[in-house]
Amino acid sequence: MSESQNNVxxxxxxxxxxxxxxxDTQSPMSAKLGNEQHDETLxxxxxxxxxxxxxxxxxxMHSLVEIFSEKSVDDHKLGTVxxxxxxxxxxxQLLMGQLDVMETMTPMDFLEFRDLLVPASGFQSAQFREIEILMGLRTSDRKAVDREYFLGRLNTKDRERLQEIEKRPSILELVEKWLERVPFTEDATFNFWDEYKKTVYSMLDQDEQTIxxxxxxMxxxxxxxxxxxxxxxxxxFETxxxxxxxxxxxEQGKRKLSQKAILNALFISLYRDExxxxxxxxFLKLMMDIDQSFTAWRYRHALMAQRMLGTKIGTGGSSGHQYLKNAADNNRVYLDLFNLSTFLIPRxxxxxxxxxxxxxxxxxxNIQN
Ligand code: HEM
Structure with a gap:
């Protein structure tokens, strides 16, 4: 029996x-090689x-996948989501703040141990990749260079595990199915989209008259x-x-969700006060918040890499800052939801x-009598 168990x-x-x-899991490489660098612990x-x-x-995210995998998502489960x-x-938000802590290490202090890390790199964060996949970023959606780093820098065990996860439905795909099931926009007596179209066209006619x-x-x-x-x-609007x-x-990769899902998401956004x-x-707003925070982190991390490395390449062999900036631009997952704003009309x-x-x-x- 351990001493701690005896005491209490x-x-x-x-x-x-x-x-x-x-x-007991912090083992600086520099210490192992006999010249410990203070900042490596940080x-x-x-x-x-x-x-x-x-x-x-x-x-x-796994719990969200589970909830959305059910045939119907009842209202109190949506509260949990x-x-x-x-x-x-x-x-x-916490993760963003941690980059400020990282940056208390100066580039020269980093250089004291950076070369000891090669070829290890953030590319090999299997959990970061799992988050991307669960959100809905598919390997086929990645740009060629990104795809090569994604597949090429992981060990076989991590790569095969991630490829397995990618075979299952992502949050994006499950939410698409959920959005497609949203009722309200059509019934026997009323087609909302006919009404919406009339409103949009009369708005655009008015704009033309003003011009x-x-x-x-002018x-x-x-x-x-x-x-x-x-x-x-x-x-x-035609699109x-x-x-x-x-x-x-x-087909051009500019939209990910089905047309029905986009239309129903737009209906929810237009009548959000109901x-x-x-x-x-x-829920849709939070999906956008998460995509936005993820992208903001990518840009912030790219800036940190530039501050630490200038134009040097990364330990994983990419162009460093430039690669990371492109990855931030190219790997948006819920862009369809952001683009809904194009189709909003005044209340x-x-x-x-x-x-x-x-x-x-x-x-x-109802008030009870
Ligand atoms: C001194 C601090 C850091 C520097 C200079 C740095 C630099 C880089 C560079 C240059 C890359 C591109 C891949 C490569 O060529 O190695 C990269 C990728 C990455 N780093 Fe960092 N990084 C730092 C800290 C962090 C931290 C604290 C995290 C948190 C987990 C992180 C997570 C990642 C991830 C996930 C990637 C892959 C991104 C992608 O492929 O889209 N990095 N990092």
């Missing part, structure tokens, strides 16, 4: 948290803390540019409602929903 009854803090094991601890938080994020997404987002009215003052060149802009806005245009954009849609809207112009539908969208807290 029941669970002991250090045993419960297995601190002996945990705190470098190791910051990375380890990241990996612990990645583990927590993955734990939350929202709470867990909020937790992930808070963790992401033409101002042309007398001149012919102004008229041509403005009409051209208006035409491209019209074309954009929303036309299955053929949507298909083209999907009681039943408030929680789904919070004052929202088509009036028929009474039956308004009934369905409301909670019914």
């Amino acid at each position: 009854e029941g669970t002991y803090y250090g045993d419960y948290l297995q601190l002996e094991k945990l705190l 470098f190791i601890i910051v990375h380890q803390v990241y990996e612990l938080w990645f583990k927590q994020i993955i734990h939350e 929202v709470a867990r997404l909020e937790r992930i987002n808070r963790i992401q 033409r009215k101002n042309a007398a003052q 001149g012919e060149k102004y008229l041509a540019i403005q009409l051209e802009n208006l035409e491209s806005t019209k074309e954009n 929303l409602l036309s299955p053929e245009e949507h298909k083209k954009l999907k 009681p039943i849609l408030q929680q789904p809207y919070r 004052s112009k929202l088509p009036q929903l028929p009474g039956v539908m308004r009934e369905k969208l409301n909670f019914h807290f």
